[in-house]
Every structure is written in C-alpha cells, then in structure tokens.
Amino acid sequence: MNTANLLEIKNRINAAALRAGRDPSDIELIAVSKYKPAEDILEAYNAGQRHFGENHVQELVSKIELLPGDIKWHMIGNLQKNKVKYIADKVCMIHSVGSVSLAEQIQKEAEKKNCDVDILLEVNVAGEESKSGFSAEEVYDAAMQIAKLSRVHIKGLMTVAPFVNDPEENRPVFKKLHDISVDIERKKVDNISMRELSMGMSGDFEVAVEEGATFVRVGTAIFGERDYSKK
C-alpha cells in the first residue's frame, strides 16, 4: 500500500470527472483490498479512505472484525446464497447481485436480522461466458421482480468490464450500462433507484468516470499486485 498511489488515483478521478463536466464529489472511490493485509487497509484509512471492497465472504468478515467501525464495506464478488447470512447486516452495499434467487435469499436474511440491504444488479454487458450477472436483455424483468422485495433496495447497476489493453475498448461497455440504467430509471418503479453505476477498475476507471460511474473499484493501482498464493 502506498498513500501516494491513493492520492494519485483520486486526482485522476477528479480530472476525469471535470473533463466530462461532472462534479468530482459524485464519484466514490472503492479501494479493493482483497488479498491485502489489514495493515494496508489501515494505512489507506489513515489517509482518509473509507470505502473498501472485498470479494470473499470469509476474508470480508474477518477484516470487518479487525478494522475501524466506520469503514464502509462493499461486497463486490460472487456471493453464494448460503453465505448471505454472514454479511447481510454488515455491508454498505452488495454490488454483485446477478440472480433473482440471490436477491430473495438476501430478503430472507434481512427479515431475520431486521435490517435493510442496498444492492446493485450486476450486468454482464459484454456477454462474456466466464462472467456472472444478468444479461442486458434480462436485467429489466429481474429488476421488476426484485423491486417487490421489501428489505432489498436496488440502488443501481454494476458491471465487470472485459480485461483489455486499451481502456478505450471498454467505453462502449460503460456507455451501455449507463443506457440500461436510464431505461430502467425512466419506468419510475417503486423501490428502484438507478443513482449508482459501479464500473471501472485499475485499468479503465477514468473512461468509466467519463461515462457516468458513481463508484469505481480500484485495487491494484492502489495496493499493488495481489499475491494469490497467500491469503
């Protein structure tokens, strides 16, 4: 972890926002700390960072226990239904809801815990085989079904764009997620907000900001390469 990296990313987000005529304060940086030790998170925290993203339930839960209570945790990874119970009342938002049945499971746990859960619908915009999420075609109907769940609140959309060498290649993906959110917003359905767009990672977050991201999820560019051999 390097505080200078964090500040540089923030400056680049601000510059991208201004280029696009947006207010930089409308974009929240989520520091993706998966595979990184608690000390790295604390260092970023001490530099003022409050939003962190994790993609494994167990790792997320143990970090929540160790770290300051005012951190806003974002679940950004594939979430198994049997693990919803461990995080439903502990996270700021679940970004990776890619099925109606997962949303129903979140509702069940939220009822038990008497809490409300904010979620994003994950859309596999590029239609990649390896990625989870709703297809662009099915997300609208899914949103209508999930909107009926009293304790689950749709706040917007999320996508994991393809891995590309030139970030410009992902501009159409980000544009499309934005277009889908505008279409859904237009229907003015109770319990659906399309305020948030979670898109953009280390390699392409500036393009995502130019295309309307409100959350960018940046790991490597802040914390350095991940070591997948240890955890």
Ligand SMILES: *Cc1c(COP(=O)(O)O)cnc(C)c1O
């Ligand atoms: C790991 C991860 C990120 C961060 O990726 P970097 O390329 O390290 O910035 C963002 N979003 C999701 C869903 C991830 O799993």
